[in-house]
Amino acid sequence: MTERPSARADLVWSLIWIAFGGAVFYGSWTMDRLEALHINPYTAPGLVPGVLGLGIVVMGVILLLRSLRAGAGGAPVQLITPRLLIAAVLCVAYGVGLVGQGLPFWLATLLFVFAGIAVFRWDDYRASGTVGRGLLTALLCAAGTAAGVTLVFQEIFLVRLP
Amino acid sequence: MLDGLALFGKALAHFADPLTLTYVALATLLGLIIGALPGLTATMGVALMTTLTLKMQPEVALLVLVCTYVGAIYGGSRSAILLNIPGTPANAAACLDGYQLALKGQAGRAMGISTTGSVMGTLIGIVALALFTPVLGELALKFGAFEFFWLALFGVIISGTLTGDDALKGWLAGFLGLLIAGVGQDPIHAYDRFSFGSRDLAGGFQLIPALVGAFGFAEVLTVLSERVARPVIHSFDSYLPRLMDVLQYWRTILRSGIIGTFIGIVPGVGEDVASWSSYAAAKRASKEPETFGKGSIDGLMAAETGDNACVPGAIIPVLALQVPGSAPAAVLMAAMIIHGVQPGPMIMVNNPQFVYDVVAMMLYATIGILVFGLLLVRPLIKILQVPRDIIMPIVFVLCVIGSFAIAQRLFDVWTMIGFGILGYVLRQYNYPMAPFVLGIVLGDLLDKNLRRGLVLSDGDLTPFVTRPISAVLFGICLLSIALNITAFREAMNRLWSRATGGRTA
Numbered sequence: 123m124t125e126r127p128s129a130r131a132d133l134v135w136s137l138i139w140i141a142f143g144g145a146v147f148y149g150s151w152t153m154d155r156l157e158a159l160h161i162n163p164y165t166a167p168g169l170v171p172g173v174l175g176l177g178i179v180v181m182g183v184i185l186l187l188r189s190l191r192a193g194a195g196g197a198p199v200q201l202i203t204p205r206l207l208i209a210a211v212l213c214v215a216y217g218v219g220l221v222g223q224g225l226p227f228w229l230a231t232l233l234f235v236f237a238g239i240a241v242f243r244w245d246d247y248r249a250s251g252t253v254g255r256g257l258l259t260a261l262l263c264a265a266g267t268a269a270g271v272t273l274v275f276q277e278i279f280l281v282r283l284p
Numbered sequence: 285m286l287d288g289l290a291l292f293g294k295a296l297a298h299f300a301d302p303l304t305l306t307y308v309a310l311a312t313l314l315g316l317i318i319g320a321l322p323g324l325t326a327t328m329g330v331a332l333m334t335t336l337t338l339k340m341q342p343e344v345a346l347l348v349l350v351c352t353y354v355g356a357i358y359g360g361s362r363s364a365i366l367l368n369i370p371g372t373p374a375n376a377a378a379c380l381d382g383y384q385l386a387l388k389g390q391a392g393r394a395m396g397i398s399t400t401g402s403v404m405g406t407l408i409g410i411v412a413l414a415l416f417t418p419v420l421g422e423l424a425l426k427f428g429a430f431e432f433f434w435l436a437l438f439g440v441i442i443s444g445t446l447t448g449d450d451a452l453k454g455w456l457a458g459f460l461g462l463l464i465a466g467v468g469q470d471p472i473h474a475y476d477r478f479s480f481g482s483r484d485l486a487g488g489f490q491l492i493p494a495l496v497g498a499f500g501f502a503e504v505l506t507v508l509s510e511r512v513a514r515p516v517i518h519s520f521d522s523y524l525p526r527l528m529d530v531l532q533y534w535r536t537i538l539r540s541g542i543i544g545t546f547i548g549i550v551p552g553v554g555e556d557v558a559s560w561s562s563y564a565a566a567k568r569a570s571k572e573p574e575t576f577g578k579g580s581i582d583g584l585m586a587a588e589t590g591d592n593a594c595v596p597g598a599i600i601p602v603l604a605l606q607v608p609g610s611a612p613a614a615v616l617m618a619a620m621i622i623h624g625v626q627p628g629p630m631i632m633v634n635n636p637q638f639v640y641d642v643v644a645m646m647l648y649a650t651i652g653i654l655v656f657g658l659l660l661v662r663p664l665i666k667i668l669q670v671p672r673d674i675i676m677p678i679v680f681v682l683c684v685i686g687s688f689a690i691a692q693r694l695f696d697v698w699t700m701i702g703f704g705i706l707g708y709v710l711r712q713y714n715y716p717m718a719p720f721v722l723g724i725v726l727g728d729l730l731d732k733n734l735r736r737g738l739v740l741s742d743g744d745l746t747p748f749v750t751r752p753i754s755a756v757l758f759g760i761c762l763l764s765i766a767l768n769i770t771a772f773r774e775a776m777n778r779l780w781s782r783a784t785g786g787r788t789a
Contacts, residue, residue, distance in 0.1 A: 127712075131713060132713075156473060156475065159473070161473060164735055164738035164742075164743055165473065165738075167472075167473055167477055169738075170730065171463060171478070174459050174462050175463070177459050178459050178463070181455060201712055203509055205509045205510070206505060208508075209504070209505050209509060212677075213504065214701060217697050217700070217701045218698060218701065221694070221697060235678060235681060238673075238676070238677030238680075239674050242676075243671065243673050243674065279336070279339050282692055
């Protein structure tokens with residue numbers, strides 16, 4: 123993103139910070155102070171998170187006032203683009219849905235890398251009329267990555283792959 | 285001094301066997317490639333390499349990481365000069381004059397200047413690393429809980445002030461990092477904080493997966509979300525560094541080396557600020573400031589010397605204070621701890637050899653960038669032309685397996701993904717990542733020392749601001765915050781102009 127976020131975006135964020143900091147402060151305030159263990163009250167586990175939560179609330183309020191003074195206007199940041207959505211879905215599907223869920227690691231990796239390259243290079247392959255060659259390249263990259271990573275981590279670094 | 289030289293000589297000899305030198309070559313080369321490829325940063329490279337070197341001997345693993353770090357910061361100048369895209373954020377200033385030189389058909393000379401500046405900058409930083417780490421370590425022995433609390437807060441505040449263009453957002457990111465470090469068992473009573481009954485959360489977020497996410501996955505998302513045309517690379521002249529450039533620009537080299545090293549020592553600020561500050565200082569000192577941004581050799585030399593001098597500079601507080609000077613240094617510090625090396629004030633007492641080992645590692649890395657900088661110009665250009673859409677899915681696989689490999693638990697992979705998405709969103713809204721990372725690294729230090737300090741003073745806050753070192757750190761924190769308040773800044777400007785009789789600075 124090249125342009126600065128608008129005052130409106132800062133306004134929304136300030137509210138998020140205030141709510142988050144407030145929740146942390148509440149959680150810290152109500153946290154067990156371990157009085158039954160007769161600890162020094164200055165070492166209570168909630169002390170530091172509470173101070174930090176309060177600090178975030180104060181800074182959130184300053185951000186709120188600043189954005190209100192700036193008019194709280196402007197265009198919202200376009201956070202989600204189709205390419206970003208595809209990238210996020212593919213990565214999360216691989217990292218959460220495929221890895222460690224029963225599918226062999228090498229197969230999950232092969233599928234992910236092939237899909238990733240094929241999807242993001244598709245327009246270029248189609249524009250240059252090299253769809254077949256492009257998909258073959260994607261498959262070779264995917265197979266190379268799956269084999270290389272599996273070999274290096276499993277056989278050399280002795281990591282039990284997910 | 286002589287003891288230090290003896291330890292340094294021993295370290296140089298220790299690493300001078302063929303296998304270790306092969307590691308030096310491979311790691312520097314990999315760092316160079318990581319740095320040269322836009323979207324792959326030095327922090328991400330060092331984080332990924334940490335996971336790859338877990339099974340190595342500690343000193344070899346750390347040698348690999350240092351070489352990757354130095355190589356990446358240098359490598360980033362290649363894409364800055366040839367593509368006008370900084371390979372790492374540290375090379376953004378190099379784009380200004382490097383690319384202009386490339387447009388004039390002098391990309392080769394620009395690469396030579398970048399090699400000269402990087403090597404000289406790293407060497408200046410190395411001298412400072414060898415000289416100042418023991419001094420700072422000795423000073424740090426005087427630190428108690430009060431000073432360490434301020435040091436942690438100072439790092440987050442300074443980093444928040446200097447690394448973005450909005451200090452408030454930098455501080456918010458830093459505080460978020462400090463809070464995240466507090467999730468899990470608290471370091472004094474082992475009480476589960478914000479774990480919501482989850483055993484995984486009770487263990488806290490591991491630093492390396494969090495960093496791989498914030499710097500690696502977030503970059504993967506950033507790069508894949510933008511459609512990038514195939515890079516066009518201009519033809520170039522000879523890329524051999526010229527002795528004349530060193531002689532002609534020695535003032536720039538020395539000034540930028542000192543600025544870069546000093547900024548490296550300041551916690552959490554890092555190479556990009558070092559590069560811009562050196563560039564700005566060179567422009568102020570130049571007799572031809574109008575040439576800056578239009579292909580100035582002076583400007584490029586300053587930027588490249590400054591960012592590379594920052595690398596050894598950033599390691600000085602890691603070794604002496606256990607506080608990182610930059611984001612990649614934070615990862616390096618985490619790697620040291622994983623490998624059983626305990627940096628901090630006691631290092632010069634318990635393990636002085638390690639300090640000089642790091643100096644020797646830096647020197648080998650510098651030789652590495654000089655050799656590869658001269659030999660691998662054309663192959664690197666081929667790598668720069670590989671579409672990033674092909675590289676990024678492979679990088680994400682490394683992010684996943686790297687996060688998993690540390691403790692072999694899936695929770696770390698989810699942590700990486702969560703922090704990646706969080707990092708991406710924060711960056712889109714102008715929240716800098718360096719204070720966020722520093723917050724995660726320094727959270728434990730701040731937490732333990734605030735509570736210890738309060739116990740020592742029985743709740744009295746006075747020692748936090750009256751002990752000499754505490755008072756200095758407190759004063760700098762306060763001034764950093766106050767200078768970001770418009771009314772205070774304007775009042776200071778008025779006072780200044782009154783004191784100087786209306787002359788502006």
